[in-house]
Amino acid sequence: MIKAIMLALVVGLATTTAAVAGSSSVPTKKAGTLTVGFDVPAPGFWNGHVSGTSIKNPNGFEAGLSRAIAKKLGLTKIVYKRAPFGTLFSPAPKPFDYAMEEATITAARSKVVAFSAPYFNANQGVLIRKGLAKPKSIADLKKLQLCAQATTTGLAYIQHTIRPKKKPLVYSASSTAAFDAVEAKKCDALILDVPIVATQSRKKPGAYGGVAGQIVTHEFYGAVMDKGSKFKPFLDSAIKALKANGTITRLVKKWLLNPIPPVLK
Amino acid sequence: MGKFLHAFFSPLGLRRAVPQVWDGFQTNIKMMVIAEALVLVLALVVAIVRGLPGRSTLPLRAIAVAYTDFFRGTPLILVAYVFALGLPSLQLAVVSHQSLITYGILSLTIVYTAYVTEVYRAGIESVHPSQRMASRSLGLTYAQTMRYVILPQAIRRVVPPLLNDFIGLQKDTAIITVIGVTDALAQAGFYSNDFFSYAGYTLAAVFFVILTIPFARFTDHLIKQREQLERGQLV
Numbered sequence: 001m002i003k004a005i006m007l008a009l010v011v012g013l014a015t016t017t018a019a020v021a022g023s024s025s026v027p028t029k030k031a032g033t034l035t036v037g038f039d040v041p042a043p044g045f046w047n048g049h050v051s052g053t054s055i056k057n058p059n060g061f062e063a064g065l066s067r068a069i070a071k072k073l074g075l076t077k078i079v080y081k082r083a084p085f086g087t088l089f090s091p092a093p094k095p096f097d098y099a100m101e102e103a104t105i106t107a108a109r110s111k112v113v114a115f116s117a118p119y120f121n122a123n124q125g126v127l128i129r130k131g132l133a134k135p136k137s138i139a140d141l142k143k144l145q146l147c148a149q150a151t152t153t154g155l156a157y158i159q160h161t162i163r164p165k166k167k168p169l170v171y172s173a174s175s176t177a178a179f180d181a182v183e184a185k186k187c188d189a190l191i192l193d194v195p196i197v198a199t200q201s202r203k204k205p206g207a208y209g210g211v212a213g214q215i216v217t218h219e220f221y222g223a224v225m226d227k228g229s230k231f232k233p234f235l236d237s238a239i240k241a242l243k244a245n246g247t248i249t250r251l252v253k254k255w256l257l258n259p260i261p262p263v264l265k
Numbered sequence: 266m267g268k269f270l271h272a273f274f275s276p277l278g279l280r281r282a283v284p285q286v287w288d289g290f291q292t293n294i295k296m297m298v299i300a301e302a303l304v305l306v307l308a309l310v311v312a313i314v315r316g317l318p319g320r321s322t323l324p325l326r327a328i329a330v331a332y333t334d335f336f337r338g339t340p341l342i343l344v345a346y347v348f349a350l351g352l353p354s355l356q357l358a359v360v361s362h363q364s365l366i367t368y369g370i371l372s373l374t375i376v377y378t379a380y381v382t383e384v385y386r387a388g389i390e391s392v393h394p395s396q397r398m399a400s401r402s403l404g405l406t407y408a409q410t411m412r413y414v415i416l417p418q419a420i421r422r423v424v425p426p427l428l429n430d431f432i433g434l435q436k437d438t439a440i441i442t443v444i445g446v447t448d449a450l451a452q453a454g455f456y457s458n459d460f461f462s463y464a465g466y467t468l469a470a471v472f473f474v475i476l477t478i479p480f481a482r483f484t485d486h487l488i489k490q491r492e493q494l495e496r497g498q499l500v
Contacts (some may be wrong), residue, residue, distance in 0.1 A: 039445075040455055040458075041454075041455060041458040041459075043458070049285060049455075050447050050451075050452065050455055051288050051447075052288070052292070052447060053364070053365075053447060082445065082447060083445070084365075084444065084445025086350070086444075086445065087349065087350060087353070087365075087444075087445060090350060090353065090354040091354050091356060092353030092354045092356065092361060093353070093356065093361070093362065
């Protein structure tokens with residue numbers, strides 16, 4: 001037992017030092033190259049033109065973060081590989097070192113794949129109609145006519161946690177109908193993933209009253225890797241370092257949320 | 266009306282979509298060419314196996330029948346999902362490590378081979394049995410009879426329906442988009458997402474039509490030619 005602990009300590013120490021050093025000994029699938037999985041459409045996360053199985057000159061939050069990770073690990077070349085979201089959560093060997101596809105970390109998924117340290121808080125955003133006084137708390141939301149898209153986390157959150165006085169309006173099919181309802185002032189506040197409402201609000205300036213706040217869901221996005229990936233400790237340390245030095249916040253502000261909406265309690 | 270025309274046929278939208286949709290369409294062409302070549306050969310093999318004589322070949326015939334029955338009745342989209350998502354998760358040596366496009370070609374080949382087998386079989390059975398008996402009595406082996414007497418006539422007869430099935434295959438390469446192959450349809454979708462214009466879809470349709478029309482005319486031509494030939498012989 002003591003021997004096992006010692007061994008674990010030594011291995012742990014070795015991996016951390018290697019990760020910090022950022023040397024060419026990073027165990028990527030192809031030596032010296034970082035292979036990143038992506039999927040589109042994901043406006044704000046991955047922008048750029050897909051060609052064959054790759055993407056040309058990508059930018060966006062996850063693209064920018066991948067470049068920062070490569071730099072941190074001392075990898076000079078990045079290869080992008082389209083890995084459809086539907087194919088991610090299987091024990092199949094992955095053709096990439098990691099994939100960043102707005103994948104929420106869940107226990108069920110963790111059984112077949114490895115997740116990196118979280119790199120984004122997948123909170124719910126509150127998009128309000130024009131002319132509405134900004135709600136300051138979840139209690140304020142209770143009094144409003146809320147709306148959501150069918151089968152989303154936002155709707156579940158309205159039904160189970162906010163429990164508004166008026167029945168929420170539910171739009172099936174797409175988020176477009178829900179956005180239209182806010183624009184037409186049929187709905188006071190739409191609850192949907194914060195990057196989605198923020199992107200929409202920026203795309204159509206003047207149509208809405210803005211993103212009034214975000215509701216903490218304790219759900220996080222993590223990069224997906226092979227179960228038992230040797231690359232995981234390196235990626236985790238890179239993500240943690242980029243979080244600590246403010247790079248991630250800067251990228252979030254640049255591509256997704258500017259300004260970052262206040263948290264409603 | 267104006268809104269509709271703008272969404273689907275805006276000249277700028279169409280022109281701007283060309284490079285992107287063409288990028289994807291090359292994948293469609295690649296899939297259809299490889300799948301068609303494979304189907305052409307494999308279907309003939311299965312059709313010949315189905316027609317083998319004698320009691321000893323019964324297991325082979327049974328396998329061929331079971332295969333055609335099963336894959337002719339299974340939706341292509343389902344087969345594509347099973348191959349693209351199922352096979353990799355088995356973590357087997359070679360079959361689990363193929364690219365998505367390979368799985369796409371594989372599903373197209375397996376499903377369409379089942380169809381085309383029936384086309385070949387119809388052709389083989391349309392050759393009068395007396396010819397088979399005649400060639401066997403002349404001393405030709407079964408293989409020789411098939412090679413020199415039956416198949417040349419059978420294949421010539423089924424060329425039009427064969428081409429018809431290939432037109433179907435060409436269009437169905439678009440189904441492979443569901444497993445995540447970046448084909449013309451996927452690119453058209455990305456385009457509509459980026460520019461709020463459906464011109465990408467229109468353009469993809471145009472590409473497919475441009476490819477199938479010469480095929481259809483060629484089929485018509487072959488049918489006409491054979492009709493003339495047969496009528497000439499009758500007179």
